[in-house]
Amino acid sequence: MSNNRWSDLITVLYSGKNVIQSMMNKPVGSNQFISKFNNHNTASTKLDLNIDKNKNNDKNSGFQLILDDDSGLQLTDDQKNPEITYIKSKGYAIPSSQTSRFLHFSKLALGMGVGFLGEYTKRSLSAQDQQHSSMFSDSNAERMADSFSRMRGAALKVGQVLSIQDENLLPPKFVEILEKVRKSANPMPRDQLMATMEEELGEKWRENFEVFEEEPVAAASIGQVHRAVLKDGMVVAVKVQYPGVADSISSDIRNLIGLLKMVVPETAFIDKSLESARKELLLETNYLNESENQRMFKKFLESSDVHPSLSKNMYVPEVIERLTTRRILTTEFVQGVAIDKINDQTHSQSSRDWISKNIINLCLAELFEFNMMQTDPNWTNFVVDFEKKRINLLDFGACRRYDMSFLKDYFKSIEAGVERDKQSVLDYSLSLGYLTGDENSLMLDAHSESVMILAEPFSKRYYNEQGISKYAFNDQQISKRIGKLIPVMLKNRLKPPPEETYSLHRKLSGCYLVCSKLKANINCTNLWKYYQAKFNEKLKDIK
Numbered sequence: 001m002s003n004n005r006w007s008d009l010i011t012v013l014y015s016g017k018n019v020i021q022s023m024m025n026k027p028v029g030s031n032q033f034i035s036k037f038n039n040h041n042t043a044s045t046k047l048d049l050n051i052d053k054n055k056n057n058d059k060n061s062g063f064q065l066i067l068d069d070d071s072g073l074q075l076t077d078d079q080k081n082p083e084i085t086y087i088k089s090k091g092y093a094i095p096s097s098q099t100s101r102f103l104h105f106s107k108l109a110l111g112m113g114v115g116f117l118g119e120y121t122k123r124s125l126s127a128q129d130q131q132h133s134s135m136f137s138d139s140n141a142e143r144m145a146d147s148f149s150r151m152r153g154a155a156l157k158v159g160q161v162l163s164i165q166d167e168n169l170l171p172p173k174f175v176e177i178l179e180k181v182r183k184s185a186n187p188m189p190r191d192q193l194m195a196t197m198e199e200e201l202g203e204k205w206r207e208n209f210e211v212f213e214e215e216p217v218a219a220a221s222i223g224q225v226h227r228a229v230l231k232d233g234m235v236v237a238v239k240v241q242y243p244g245v246a247d248s249i250s251s252d253i254r255n256l257i258g259l260l261k262m263v264v265p266e267t268a269f270i271d272k273s274l275e276s277a278r279k280e281l282l283l284e285t286n287y288l289n290e291s292e293n294q295r296m297f298k299k300f301l302e303s304s305d306v307h308p309s310l311s312k313n314m315y316v317p318e319v320i321e322r323l324t325t326r327r328i329l330t331t332e333f334v335q336g337v338a339i340d341k342i343n344d345q346t347h348s349q350s351s352r353d354w355i356s357k358n359i360i361n362l363c364l365a366e367l368f369e370f371n372m373m374q375t376d377p378n379w380t381n382f383v384v385d386f387e388k389k390r391i392n393l394l395d396f397g398a399c400r401r402y403d404m405s406f407l408k409d410y411f412k413s414i415e416a417g418v419e420r421d422k423q424s425v426l427d428y429s430l431s432l433g434y435l436t437g438d439e440n441s442l443m444l445d446a447h448s449e450s451v452m453i454l455a456e457p458f459s460k461r462y463y464n465e466q467g468i469s470k471y472a473f474n475d476q477q478i479s480k481r482i483g484k485l486i487p488v489m490l491k492n493r494l495k496p497p498p499e500e501t502y503s504l505h506r507k508l509s510g511c512y513l514v515c516s517k518l519k520a521n522i523n524c525t526n527l528w529k530y531y532q533a534k535f536n537e538k539l540k541d542i543k
Helices: 003-012 021-025 098-126 138-151 153-162 172-183 190-201 245-260 270-284 287-302 308-313 349-370 404-418 422-432 441-458 478-492 501-517 525-542
Strands: 209-212 223-230 235-241 328-332 372-374 382-385 390-393 399-401
Touching: 190 235, 190 328, 245 270, 270 287, 270 501, 287 308, 287 328, 287 349, 287 372, 287 399, 308 349, 308 390, 349 372, 349 382, 349 390, 349 404, 349 501, 349 525, 372 501, 404 422, 404 441, 404 525, 422 441, 441 478, 441 525, 478 501
Parallel strands: none
Antiparallel strands: 209 223, 223 235, 235 328, 372 399, 382 390
């Protein structure tokens, strides 16, 4: 992997600019109005923003909801939910001071630099394939996994995002090693756990529970999860935040910026990218905020207006408000199989298609119906309950609300991408602030193509042998094709993308990658038509 690809990847990390970094460059345009691009010369071309507010798109003037016939898609695998497993560890105290965390970052950077030189020398002497950078050696992956697991917080988020990258962006072995970062961090020591429970729920906190299991069932970047039983017999999940993690986020981001500026190109706008991540992470550390998000999503999915497949197939656990504070979140305990455990060797095509279609359905609903998105694509946030035939949705700390002023043009850009209307894609990109109007033709071509690739699953151009609209995610290689456009956009773009798109595109790229890994072959066209009709009707109401 070239140094440019390394730089690009680091830019993305957890602002969402990973595989779909290009999509951040990517347009969000409109096929409804806006200017004409002049002749596309390699020299910069001035865009003239001239939106006709009165011109209506009459393609969708008839309001008709098109629902899929999903009768052929179902969870066909007869599988019991797995037994509960516990993290067997004495725990490691999280380094909480700015100085100690800076030293961890410095030690990691030094270790990776030494590892890079050693691996580079070894490969040079053995004339090995240099497709992937020596920076991504197995030894460096082990260094990152160990360091991030101990530090938690913002540092661990980096490792988790790296672990769900496409194999075209990172070597498979590197991703495999980092997967242990995503699946489990080091839990906190028992004394820190007990102190946090007492600080948040009082000295007699145990009186709220019939049983509280001290060994966690999960440990992640910000907190760890314990299984417990309330006095009324309800089984709950108690998420306990690591002490000091909220205070460490800003210093972690500063340390990351300092380190990454050494390898990231200026056009990656790393400061803006990581500032967006900082704000998002600070929100995640307030579990009261997360509990509100979770209640909102539960309400959305139980609404009579939601797509019927979502209300039937998606489930949000109940929040126990009386046992929820800024640093403790108590919810209904749910079980199932995380989607990273599902593949074409273990589960049927029908089950994998059912899972994928529901995830795409939810993603479209979040954007164009809820106007609010859970932006963390971590695969462990989607847990398939084969016994109850549903997908349990977890972790609502990273949620983002979007203004209609942004969504309107963003929707129109996707609509233009579906129709492969390059002019409208570029026009709406200018309207949204993706472009300045002075970009050269290389940037404009790469930018518009990335949007059209993003919108491709919703197009009517893809059919199976029976003439039914189907999109084979693994065959089409969305991530790989967009990845090839990234260097062009990094080199030629003139401004950072809209701030809203950092987390949005992280979620979209994660959803597409899930569908690719599940080798989904599904009809997304009717899903798109359903939300297209509803959103265009919504636009009429706000004019």
